[in-house]
Amino acid sequence: xxxxxxxxxxxxxxxxxxxPAFRILLAGLLPVLAGCSTSRMxxxxxxxxxxxxTEVALRTPDAQLVGEALPTSILxxxxxxxxxxxxxxxxxxxxxxxxxxxxxxxxxxxxxxxxGVYDAGRELAWRSFGxxxxxxxxxxxxxxxxxxALAEVKEKDTRALLWVAANWGMWIQLNLGDTRAVADVxxxxxxxxxxxxxxxTLFWGMPRVLLGALHAARPVVLGGSPDRSKAEFEExxxxxxxxxxxxQVFFAKSYCVQTFDEDAFRSSLREVLDAPAGRLPEAALxxxxxxxxxxxxxxxxxxxxx
Amino acid sequence: MRNLHRVIPALLAAxxxxxxxxxxxxxxxxxxxxxxxxxxxxxxxxxxxxxELDERVREATANEVGFKFYAGGVQGxxxxxxxxxxxxxxxxxxxxxxxxxxxxxxxxxxxVPFGFENEAEIDAxxxxxxxxxxxxxxxxGHTLLGWAEVGFVHILTxxxxxxxxxxxxxxxxxxxGDPLAEAFFxxxxxxxxxxxxxxxxxxLQTGLVDGVYSSPYAAVVLQWxxxxxxxxxxxxxxxxxxxxxxNAAWKKVSPxxxxxxxxxxxxxxxxxxxxSRQENRDxxxxxxxxxxxxxPIDDAAMQVFRDIGERAARRNVGKLYPEDLLTRxxxxxxxTRETAGETxxx
Numbered sequence: 001x002x003x004x005x006x007x008x009x010x011x012x013x014x015x016x017x018x019x020p021a022f023r024i025l026l027a028g029l030l031p032v033l034a035g036c037s038t039s040r041m042x043x044x045x046x047x048x049x050x051x052x053x054t055e056v057a058l059r060t061p062d063a064q065l066v067g068e069a070l071p072t073s074i075l076x077x078x079x080x081x082x083x084x085x086x087x088x089x090x091x092x093x094x095x096x097x098x099x100x101x102x103x104x105x106x107x108x109x110x111x112x113x114x115x116g117v118y119d120a121g122r123e124l125a126w127r128s129f130g131x132x133x134x135x136x137x138x139x140x141x142x143x144x145x146x147x148x149a150l151a152e153v154k155e156k157d158t159r160a161l162l163w164v165a166a167n168w169g170m171w172i173q174l175n176l177g178d179t180r181a182v183a184d185v186x187x188x189x190x191x192x193x194x195x196x197x198x199x200x201t202l203f204w205g206m207p208r209v210l211l212g213a214l215h216a217a218r219p220v221v222l223g224g225s226p227d228r229s230k231a232e233f234e235e236x237x238x239x240x241x242x243x244x245x246x247x248q249v250f251f252a253k254s255y256c257v258q259t260f261d262e263d264a265f266r267s268s269l270r271e272v273l274d275a276p277a278g279r280l281p282e283a284a285l286x287x288x289x290x291x292x293x294x295x296x297x298x299x300x301x302x303x304x305x306x
Numbered sequence: 307m308r309n310l311h312r313v314i315p316a317l318l319a320a321x322x323x324x325x326x327x328x329x330x331x332x333x334x335x336x337x338x339x340x341x342x343x344x345x346x347x348x349x350x351x352x353x354x355x356x357x358e359l360d361e362r363v364r365e366a367t368a369n370e371v372g373f374k375f376y377a378g379g380v381q382g383x384x385x386x387x388x389x390x391x392x393x394x395x396x397x398x399x400x401x402x403x404x405x406x407x408x409x410x411x412x413x414x415x416x417x418v419p420f421g422f423e424n425e426a427e428i429d430a431x432x433x434x435x436x437x438x439x440x441x442x443x444x445x446x447g448h449t450l451l452g453w454a455e456v457g458f459v460h461i462l463t464x465x466x467x468x469x470x471x472x473x474x475x476x477x478x479x480x481x482x483g484d485p486l487a488e489a490f491f492x493x494x495x496x497x498x499x500x501x502x503x504x505x506x507x508x509x510l511q512t513g514l515v516d517g518v519y520s521s522p523y524a525a526v527v528l529q530w531x532x533x534x535x536x537x538x539x540x541x542x543x544x545x546x547x548x549x550x551x552x553n554a555a556w557k558k559v560s561p562x563x564x565x566x567x568x569x570x571x572x573x574x575x576x577x578x579x580x581x582s583r584q585e586n587r588d589x590x591x592x593x594x595x596x597x598x599x600x601x602p603i604d605d606a607a608m609q610v611f612r613d614i615g616e617r618a619a620r621r622n623v624g625k626l627y628p629e630d631l632l633t634r635x636x637x638x639x640x641x642t643r644e645t646a647g648e649t650x651x652x
Contacts, residue, residue, distance in 0.1 A: 142595070143532060144597055173349060176351075177354055179523065179584075179585045179589050179592065180592065182523075182527055183589065185529065186596070217347075218347060218378070218527075219345065219347065219378040219379030219380065221345050221503055221504050222527055222528055223529045223530075259380075260380045
């Protein structure tokens with residue numbers, strides 16, 4: 001059934017690059033192909049511009065401006081994905097924008113709506129990951145299949161998987177009444193561990209912040225680990241030199257609340273509020289969101305530690 | 307900063323990532339604030355319903371009574387919470403049979419091995435003997451707010467357990483201070499490893515223990531299911547739970563407000579029971595999906611386990627519960643089974 005070596009290629013009646021049939025077909029298809037690829041190429045060309053826009057947004061200290069712009073940006077990115085469904089960078093940015101929007105501007109007012117935004121963000125991030133086989137194993141496989149899939153994850157995948165983990169973690173935390181969400185913790189934790197293992201410096205240590213929060217999300221009696229949480233946060237503080245202020249906010253509202261440590265809660269949030277403007281200018285937006293959240297949490301300290 | 311502050315209103319989210327922060331509210335302090343500790347985390351169905359209880363009670367009693375819930379075990383495990391209740395730091399708590407057994411040991415009669423086979427039998431016992439069981443709590447100085455069962459308890463192990471010899475080959479965990487489980491293992495000839503619940507996950511990881519017992523939902527919440535490969539299809543017992551407050555705190559509440567609290571509690575705890583049962587069913591599906599083998603035990607082996615259970619139950623007569631109470635619980639179960647059998651018969 002295999003052609004023997006040296007046999008001449010078949011001729012006559014077969015489509016070849018020089019054949020008239022090919023030329024006719026090409027002439028007919030060219031406009032269609034060109035139209036399709038032009039839109040996709042446009043999306044591809046836009047990626048560096050979008051990456052720059054993201055950097056500008058992160059540098060912007062005017063959180064309100066960004067908050068108002070995010071919904072439009074999300075719709076624009078998702079519109080681009082309709083045109084070019086396989087553009088994984090656009091999917092990743094959309095996932096990140098959804099996370100930023102829900103975290104910074106929705107969940108404090110409307111947790112139920114945030115749930116939907118995080119859910120969509122997680123799905124976009126999986127799309128950006130682009131490995132449906134591994135995704136299925138991690139989300140729905142047996143634990144053995146999940147661990148085997150995670151072992152196949154490479155460093156290049158972490159940029160997508162960080163946003164899977166971040167959106168997934170928030171979705172779980174807002175949805176603990178659902179057994180499915182509670183069960184997902186067993187899948188999210190190894191995923192977050194793997195991302196941190198491959199690149200803990202992503203987003204100024206965000207994988208460690210995420211792990212710190214996850215380990216303090218449950219009380220000790222329910223399998224949580226304050227010690228591990230603290231160690232993860234300390235690692236996160238080291239990576240950003242304490243300049244990513246959102247880490248201190250997560251530390252206060254997860255570790256300090258879980259361990260009922262009011263002094264650490266207050267001092268951590270005070271550190272955020274007292275931090276001079278201009279710390280980590282590349283993440284000015286996140287730091288500004290951190291300040292707002294720190295203020296709100298500090299206002300509630302008495303009630304939380306009553 | 308000021309602008310941003312305006313964007314985000316003063317009412318904070320119910321739950322944020324990794325947060326045990328309760329939902330914010332602009333409530334006035336009620337005349338009687340009952341401080342209740344629980345292991346259930348914020349955001350769980352349990353806590354959602356407790357917050358509902360609080361809101362409805364405040365409204366119905368014109369703020370004479372309200373609750374402050376300490377979720378997620380921040381006040382310590384059950385025995386620490388009981389101590390804090392004794393010295394007045396807390397007024398109540400949500401407990402499993404382990405904690406309830408400390409204040410009213412006879413309640414453990416509801417947890418004898420292989421006592422119940424289905425939910426109808428449990429409901430029948432509460433319907434028939436609920437007032438008497440509540441009286442046991444009252445006699446211990448506690449008022450029942452509502453029963454909050456944990457659910458059917460299964461064995462989760464690193465290798466399948468199909469027989470007594472399989473069980474004997476396991477290093478089984480024993481919840482420290484649990485006389486009922488201790489009696490079961492003693493009768494089975496198993497030498498368990500006594501540990502606090504907080505040490506179980508790590509001990510499963512390190513191999514200090516390779517078998518535990520738990521409701522399916524608790525196993526998922528505690529992540530124990532990530533460390534085992536098998537779960538018994540049949541439950542070994544059914545675990546109780548309840549929210550109680552000290553009589554001292556309860557007596558400060560006016561009779562009218564007490565009636566309102568009871569009326570609202572009845573509704574909330576009934577719904578909690580329904581949710582809890584569904585959560586356990588969902589958890590079995592999750593455990594199965596994770597690739598954990600659900601292990602059936604054949605009739606002969608099951609009879610061996612039942613005999614052990616019976617001996618363990620007898621061992622605690624006079625220690626935990628009186629003979630008479632055990633007999634009456636069993637009579638209700640037998641009657642329920644017979645009625646069900648007659649209904650099912652052609």
